Amino acid sequence: SRASAILSSLDIPTSGEVSGVYGGSGQWGGNGDIMESICPTTGEVIARVKSADAKEVSDAISNSREAYLAFRNVPAPRRGEILRQIRNALGAKRDELGALISLEMGKIRTEGVGEVQEFLDICDYAIGLSRMMNGRVVASERPGHSILEVANPLGVTGVLTAFNFPVAVYGWNMSLSFAAGNATLWKPSPTTPLCSIAVTKIVSKVLQENGIHPGVASLVTGGKQAGVDVVNSRGVDLVSFTGSSEVGRLVGQAVQARHGQVILELGGNNAAVVMPDADLSLAVPAVFFGGIGTAGQRCTSTRRLYLHRDVAPQFIEKMQKLYTSVKPGDPLVDSTLLGPVHNAQSLNIYENAIKNLQSTGAEILAGGSRFLEDPFGRGNFVQPTLAIPKTTDTTNAVWKEEVFAPIINIGLFDTIEEAIELNNSVPQGLSSSLWTRDLRNVGKWIGPAGSDAGIVNVNVGTSGAEIGAAFGGNKSTGWGRESGGDAWKQYVRWSACTVNFSDEAPLAQGVRFET
Numbered sequence: 001s002r003a004s005a006i007l008s009s010l011d012i013p014t015s016g017e018v019s020g021v022y023g024g025s026g027q028w029g030g031n032g033d034i035m036e037s038i039c040p041t042t043g044e045v046i047a048r049v050k051s052a053d054a055k056e057v058s059d060a061i062s063n064s065r066e067a068y069l070a071f072r073n074v075p076a077p078r079r080g081e082i083l084r085q086i087r088n089a090l091g092a093k094r095d096e097l098g099a100l101i102s103l104e105m106g107k108i109r110t111e112g113v114g115e116v117q118e119f120l121d122i123c124d125y126a127i128g129l130s131r132m133m134n135g136r137v138v139a140s141e142r143p144g145h146s147i148l149e150v151a152n153p154l155g156v157t158g159v160l161t162a163f164n165f166p167v168a169v170y171g172w173n174m175s176l177s178f179a180a181g182n183a184t185l186w187k188p189s190p191t192t193p194l195c196s197i198a199v200t201k202i203v204s205k206v207l208q209e210n211g212i213h214p215g216v217a218s219l220v221t222g223g224k225q226a227g228v229d230v231v232n233s234r235g236v237d238l239v240s241f242t243g244s245s246e247v248g249r250l251v252g253q254a255v256q257a258r259h260g261q262v263i264l265e266l267g268g269n270n271a272a273v274v275m276p277d278a279d280l281s282l283a284v285p286a287v288f289f290g291g292i293g294t295a296g297q298r299c300t301s302t303r304r305l306y307l308h309r310d311v312a313p314q315f316i317e318k319m320q321k322l323y324t325s326v327k328p329g330d331p332l333v334d335s336t337l338l339g340p341v342h343n344a345q346s347l348n349i350y351e352n353a354i355k356n357l358q359s360t361g362a363e364i365l366a367g368g369s370r371f372l373e374d375p376f377g378r379g380n381f382v383q384p385t386l387a388i389p390k391t392t393d394t395t396n397a398v399w400k401e402e403v404f405a406p407i408i409n410i411g412l413f414d415t416i417e418e419a420i421e422l423n424n425s426v427p428q429g430l431s432s433s434l435w436t437r438d439l440r441n442v443g444k445w446i447g448p449a450g451s452d453a454g455i456v457n458v459n460v461g462t463s464g465a466e467i468g469a470a471f472g473g474n475k476s477t478g479w480g481r482e483s484g485g486d487a488w489k490q491y492v493r494w495s496a497c498t499v500n501f502s503d504e505a506p507l508a509q510g511v512r513f514e515t
């Protein structure tokens, strides 16, 4: 079958149970519960995966520590060289991994391959970084003294990823953590175990070829308890968590309570704002992609669309045409633009959100129900939806809650100031997008009184960020940054080293302490 061909191309067994634990001993295991990987397109069980039991999780954490103790002494440029080999090995399987993402997660093929590309890109970035993770020399106020800011490896990074980006978000974290000299322990979403197994097989082979401790990149598949164990373990120095704001709050509290470090990439509720002078031939397709790309299940998906009153009728008409004509389909077929949502829970989220919109008097302009036409009745297909909520009050649940499904709410405004206020009026702050040709609007949008999101785009949609800039949000979207920019600085242990080269030992601030 098609699934078997994809699995075999990535060295995953197609019969029997698949081991889902690579716990730093160099052996694959899995003594915990059996998890099923279910295809969102067909409903078939693609594989049964043996997850980690509690002992395997705690062994993996101690093996990671041991791996870190060795790996931190490998010079950073050498770590970069090994990362280059990992990059090349992943690159050689880019299309196969992309297909597996489509098969198991449900996003369309070009987005699946794009996600692997994102991993390759951040590897390139981190390979370069491995020669540039520089500290500083700071001028000392004391004669014969120098102050150095030194970046050393941090320890063990625990990475908890979500189903929607089952490969790239691990890549963002692992590549920086690796270049920084840490061991990385991955606890993926329980519904995309095969993606994590395929990636770990490729990475671990390169480590083995280079004589690197296998615990530098270990994998524990499992459910909530495995995640809780990683989060609560003092052996995990940095926890990087992607998921809901609700769970992220608990993760943040638990990690801080044990004085660990945390990066949280939580819910988004991203708005696109269209000014009357926008180029609609660019804005409409971008909002369309933002709304239905990954079937509305990116953290960065467009969920709110604010239209200037003058442009609204025209914009809505074009959007309606696209939304009613696009047909959901098999994500592995090249012409498909809209794949299934991920699982039964995603269907629930979609259906509840529609009910909520209807019961509060929203006008549904397109979509509004599941898509059950043959041959998709057994998959998780929904009609992409455009709605005009009755209320414009953004404290209302229809506006302020993140709905992880292809639904866009539309609202109208008259001035850029009003649009910015609407954009900023929700608890979340991940991504935002302004469409205009007027420089004055741009200045307001990106300035001090502008969009309060972590991503503030102009004539670029809310989703689909490149890896070069740091990625992350503000407010209930969480704390910290991943991927590019200065994100790497969170993966190292900083030391301020004051070194005295002189024959005196003066105190700072001119303090005199004569004995």
Ligand code: UN1
Residues within 6 Å of the ligand: 118, 164, 165, 169, 242, 297, 298, 299, 300, 462, 463, 464, 465, 466
């Ligand atoms: C996510 O949805 O968790 O900017 C990550 C984007 C992608 C990453 C999204 N590069 O849409």
